[in-house]
Amino acid sequence: MKKLIHLVYVPFTGLGIREYGGDAWFEYRIDIFIKYVLPSLLNQTTKDFVLWISFRPEEQENPLTKQLKHALDKTEIKYILTFDGVMMHDDRGLKHNEDLKERMEKSLAEVKKATEPVIVSFSGDKAELYKPPEWVYKTDLGSDDLFSKEALAEIQKVEPKERGATYYLNGYVMNMVSGQIAEWNRDTSCSKYTVIFPYETFFNAEKHIEYTSELKSHEFLPKVFDAVRLPDKRYMAGVHKGNISTEWENKFRGEEIKGADKVDVMKRFGLCGNYFEMDGHKFVTYLPQDEKREIDMGDFMRIPYTTGIWEPNTTKLVKEILKEGETVVDVGTSVGYFTLLFARQVGEKGKVISVEQGKMQYQYMIHNVKANGYQDRVLAFNNAAWNKDEKMILPILGYKDKNQVCEGRKVDTILKENGVDKVDLIKIDVDGVEPQILEGLIKTFEANPNLKMIIEYYPEYIEGAGSSIETFWKILNKYFKYKKIEGDYGNNYYNIYCQRK
Incomplete structure (x- = not known):
């Protein structure tokens, strides 16, 4: 029996930082997710995780959400979609968290149902009832951020404990317009972090909120949790035309990665040396000689997840x-x-x-x-x-x-x-x-x-x-x-x- 459930949580729409950006913005972010984030998740060395994506209630009937669901259905990734807004630890003072408990109760019930089988085995006429694991690892990931292939496996190797957590400092940043990649050297914990919950605490909305009540922002994580800093260069922040906060011109941006080193980085994040399929044929996602990223395969890469x-x-x-x-x-x-x-x-x-x-x-x-x-x-x-x-x-x-x-x-x-x-x-x-x-x-x-x-x-x-x-x-x-x-x-x-x- 597994000792933990690992949820990779992606808040897609409903953030309190600003209002919904409109369908054009939503479609653009879906494109970014399919082109960059999804390949990085498919590239993970462990497949033992569940992708949890949350939306505003309005997105339940939005045709764009159905496009994203269709894309996920084409993969082997286990996933859950909820439509009760964002389940944020961060930004607790924002207006969108006033009804957090009520919204969280609805979403956690859906997540629990999706991750909790009723029966796991039979022994003759006797059924062995499912026993839940002791721990839930919840890893937060932006809808335009990526993990290297070993990232989730490394998180799962961290020993679970009450008020445990993991975090990163230094990683990479990618300009998704120009194709440039650079080092990303933070002086505080980044937003790609993991909180380790006791199983019962995680699925009880009131206890869940109390457990994270001191986590006002991701920068506070090492101060309020017994957090383990994981190795550097395991995440990549994305910057593009539809960003909410991160920008290419930033104090955290370090040396640009070029040449063979850039190719190696892209391979680790599932962006290079890989193929996608259209109509039974293989197409390369990126060629190393395309240093300036002249060819944007994004239009083609979306096809397998839509019309095919x-x-x-x-x-x-x-x-x-x-x-x-x-x-x-x-x-x-x-x-x-x-x-x-x-x-x-x-x-x-x-x-x-x-x-x-x-x-x-x-x-x-x-x-x-x-x-x-x-x-x-x-x-x-x-x-x-x-x-x-x-x-x-x-x-x-x-x-x-x-x-x-x-x-x-x-x-x-x-x-x-x-x-x-x-x-x-x-x-x-x-x-x-x-x-x-x-x-x-x-x-x-x-x-x-x-x-x-x-x-x-x-x-x-x-x-x-x-x-x-x-x-x-x-x-x-x-x-x-x-x-x-x-x-x-x-x-x-x-x-x-x-x-x-």
């Missing part, structure tokens, strides 16, 4: 029309979602020609192709698809380095140089220069009467890149019959399915 696939209606169409042994051209591959899908569909006898202009996107795509074993059928080119074969300044809207010189190539030229005559499907998604790419594909259009094509139409991006919407439609109308792919995006931009006339 990227652009679901376009993906469905590809699976219907693309056959084994066919040849596909993927222009603007990004990290390779559709390249991998195409490679699986065409099989060992097929071929995928992938063209990606971004140097770092190309590195991610190549890595993902190899990770999924498709290097035998994918030909990849780090070029900017264009209407001429020339060096060029990439005019893609929103590209990080707008002055990057790229090797522009017509797709017609790439195919000719590699002996590709027959093409069955082309997909183009380049955020603005689609008209120029179409001009560089005329020979391929004319040589393939059964050609199919999927192309993104985003007029704002086309105009922003200095391209011609008129040219876009002129070429489509000359060579294709087409229809809008419904459902993946809105009315202002969408994918178009084209078939040669």
Whole structure:
């Protein structure tokens, strides 16, 4: 029988520090949790803990909460959601704690029910009734903070005792906007602490509150509890656009971590060298050579916890029309979602020609192709698809380095140089220069009467890149019959399915 229950407590909404930040703020914090916090919990060396997340009552019917629940359901983490506000030890003087006992009674009843089985074993006709453990370890963790892989196991090794606790001083801080990581050197206990409760005390709201009555703030923990300081560098505070308190420019921030040391830190916190899955394929979360964090995998990392696939209606169409042994051209591959899908569909006898202009996107795509074993059928080119074969300044809207010189190539030229005559499907998604790419594909259009094509139409991006919407439609109308792919995006931009006339 376990001697303790270990709860990792994450207060999500209902903090008294400020009012609810609105659904946009809530959605942003959920994104942060899925992208950073959840991987760090999945990376723990012990799985013997229960994640407890608390919300305001209003979040019980909020669709965003259901998205978070769906994300958790996709993992093996045991979790409990309660909707009675924050069960805070800290900030006891705030207004939101005036009804703390009443709210705590409701939430603790839910937690107890979820962690207390009725029967653990049978011996013949005799049932052995469940006996609760003696201790509850409650570890507080912010919805944007992370633990290193050994953190929870180390907490559980601390001997339980009345008024016992654990705390940290020094850790790391991560700028979740820029990807920078630095040392975080505090002079007082941080907010990632653990209080050790006798079982009966924890689940009795009145005793629980009395037990922590002197804990006015996390800085007081070592003064009011018999607290053990745990090793440094076991937590990482997150700073980002939706922070409540912590900021990057802070007196606690120390030396920035770079290079191989940064990679090692990210691995310990579950952020590097790991993979997530979409539609049966593995995708790397972070590459060490992406030192400036140019590629934000956050949009992709959320997909497994929501729809499960990227652009679901376009993906469905590809699976219907693309056959084994066919040849596909993927222009603007990004990290390779559709390249991998195409490679699986065409099989060992097929071929995928992938063209990606971004140097770092190309590195991610190549890595993902190899990770999924498709290097035998994918030909990849780090070029900017264009209407001429020339060096060029990439005019893609929103590209990080707008002055990057790229090797522009017509797709017609790439195919000719590699002996590709027959093409069955082309997909183009380049955020603005689609008209120029179409001009560089005329020979391929004319040589393939059964050609199919999927192309993104985003007029704002086309105009922003200095391209011609008129040219876009002129070429489509000359060579294709087409229809809008419904459902993946809105009315202002969408994918178009084209078939040669």
